[in-house]
Amino acid sequence: MGFKDENSTAGQSEAKGTRLLDMQPKLSMALFGLALGLSFWLYWDGLAEAVLRWQLQEEYSHGYIIPLVSLYILWERRFQIAAGYQSFSWWGLPIIVLALAILLVGEISALYMLIHYSFILLLLGLSIAFLGSATRHTWVPIALLGFAVPLPYFIEVILTSNLQLISSQLGVEIIRLCRIPVFLSGNIIDLGNYQLQVVEACSGLRYLFPLMSLGFIGAYLYQGSLWKKVILFLSTVPITIFMNSLRIAITGLLVDNWGTEMAEGFLHDFEGWLIFMACGGLMLFLVLLMELFTTRQSIRQAFAVPVSVSADQYAGGGMTSLKCPLPVVVAIPMLLAALIGLMSIESREETATLERINLATFPLQLDEWTGQDDSIDTEVADKLGFSEYVMINYHNPEQRPINFYVAYYASQRKGVSPHSPKVCIPGGGWEIANFQRTTVDQIPVNRVLIRKGLQDQIVYYWFEERGVPIANEYIKKWMLFKDALFLNRTDGSLIRVTTPVLPDESVMDADQRAKAFIRSSRNQLLQLLPAKSLEGTQ
Structure with a gap:
């Protein structure tokens, strides 16, 4: 009959506990990865439609860049996220439920916009469920994805129509300031010898959507007061309208002097790029004006990104103490149920043919x-x-x-x-x-x-x-x-x-x-x- 070494048994138990603790962060990350994978599978058709709109409509061609910018911001904030982590949060679960409900409404009502925003809301819910209070470092890059969402066609038509009329009217007023007789009928600019139609492509949406995305990113990076950030972002709308009207006026002046070929081809497209660059320049000029009358920061100082947590400071803490994200565990079967329900909806053939x-x-x-x-x-x-x-x-x-x-x-x-x-x-x-x-x-x-x-x-x-x-x-x-x-x-x-x-x-x-x-x-x-x-x- 032998004797059991109590110290050896205690050491084995401690080693086992250590191994379990070491495995917990990996298990937590695996569960979160599984939830993300199910989310992409669940929303695959909706995401594919968004990419198709990015490809077919120049108004949304900036959509390819937005997810990359979001990932870059998350990567830059990875140490802050890790250092700010304390525990998961059950508040993420009702947001996930709301996102799945909106997905159902979007599928049934045939509104892709609801599906796209539901996906963004789901990502926010998963972030809260997994990271808890550390989501304060992730919500901005998640919200940025909203600027890659194509609008429903009926809203897009309304915006296009209104922007066409406003841009045409302002463009004609600028032409008149140059003492050139011009008549406006709807979206048709009559210069006498020539007539220009302000078509959908010249409505300004091709500037507005990318510029609003740029304004949001700029406001996030801007090291200024909240009111400055809001002004910078909101300024994208009047800047877009004014610069698009200026482009129409310049096109009218060129056509009046050198013919309709000035409104076509490479020159017309190149002119569009110049106007967009000028829009970005006006936003920087606005920042300079605000800083001139307030804190007098330079552009470099205004957009310097402070690093509050370094890799050395983070080492040994933060995400190494990841707890098993129970709300994510609960969310996984919910995502599976939503996936099965969605497949049954999509497999139904409509009654009327x-x-x-x-x-x-x-x-x-x-x-x-x-x-x-x-x-x-x-x-x-x-x-x-x-x-x-x-x-x-x-x-x-x-x-x-x-x-x-x-x-x-x-x-x-x-x-x-x-x-x-x-x-x-x-x-x-x-x-x-x-x-x-x-x-x-x-x-x-x-x-x-x-x-x-x-x-x-x-x-x-x-x-x-x-x-x-x-x-x-x-x-x-x-x-x-x-x-x-x-x-x-x-x-x-x-x-x-x-x-x-x-x-x-x-x-x-x-x-x-x-x-x-x-x-x-x-x-x-x-x-x-x-x-x-x-x-x-x-």
Whole structure:
């Protein structure tokens, strides 16, 4: 019978405990890595769509750089993060739950923007769950990712339209200061011998989004008071508008002197780069002005990044004491459940399909109206993204014209939906003289009186959302979410009726003609578009 060495047993227990302590940080990092991996898998389609928008739209081409800048900031702050770590936090869990709920709403309502912001919110929740109070060093690079999120198309169209008009008006005023006669009609600048159209690409969004990102990064790095940081960031909007207007004015002056080739090709693109560099220069000039009247720091001092914790000071502390992040452990099965639920949603085929309609069969003879088919340019049609459309020019026996247009979308998931004429009308040089919501035989419609010079037109439009006519765009979005959830349908249409106010008639005459056509076409239209209930439809 032998004797047990108590000192040896104690030493073994202590060594085992030490090994467990050494393994704990590695286990914690592995759990966090697993949660991150599941998050990227869960949001993969949404992230892929964002990258596609970065590739296809120059307004978001800066999106490739934003994640790299965020990673760089995190790397630069790694010692502060480690030194500031104390423990995990359960407050991250409700943020994760909220992010997953927003993801569900985004998937069902077909709004990619919700999916993208849900991902950023999820990253913030995971950071709080894993790092606790040390998240004060990570929230800025996480928030920076928001500047890489592409806007929904309907918001982008509204911004583009408004910025086009503002930039055109300011650009024309600058041209007039140079004593050059110029006339502005909507977004068309008439210089007499030449006409310039301020298209979507010249709206200023290509400057605004990258410049706001740069302003946010600059405000974060700026070693100044909070009010200085806010001013620097907010200044990006007026700087963008002014400099874009200046670019339009310079283009107008060059065209007036040397022809329309000055508004095309390499020179036009190079001019855009110069203007963007000038925008950055104006931001630096603003910092110099603020410092001149306050603390008198140089640019180098204003943007010097202080290192509060060095590698030597950090050695032996901080993240080496990582505790098992229990909130992350709880979040992992939640992410798995969300992934399974998302797969089931995406695998569902929508009830309404394109085969149920054929707009090409819409009759050319409609009561007293005789029509002729018209078409939309292929490039424009691709941008609008509809599944099917019909455009017909009708005339009555008195040769009074009506333009009838219907765009049908078999699915409005993932942000593909009709563009509201209210925001598209000004781009053609028309101004909205009057806008109101009314009804025609109990059908809710939008009535718009538009004007270009001395020419007036009456436009009626509304949306047919799964058999329900809707005029209000925001109610339309709510119904889209509700029907996607309960009916598994997101099909919908835009209907537009346009007629000019002819010289020998009043606005009321044209208005009555448009209403009469709506009444005549309504029944034929309802026979082609999917109804509220699809039971028995083939």
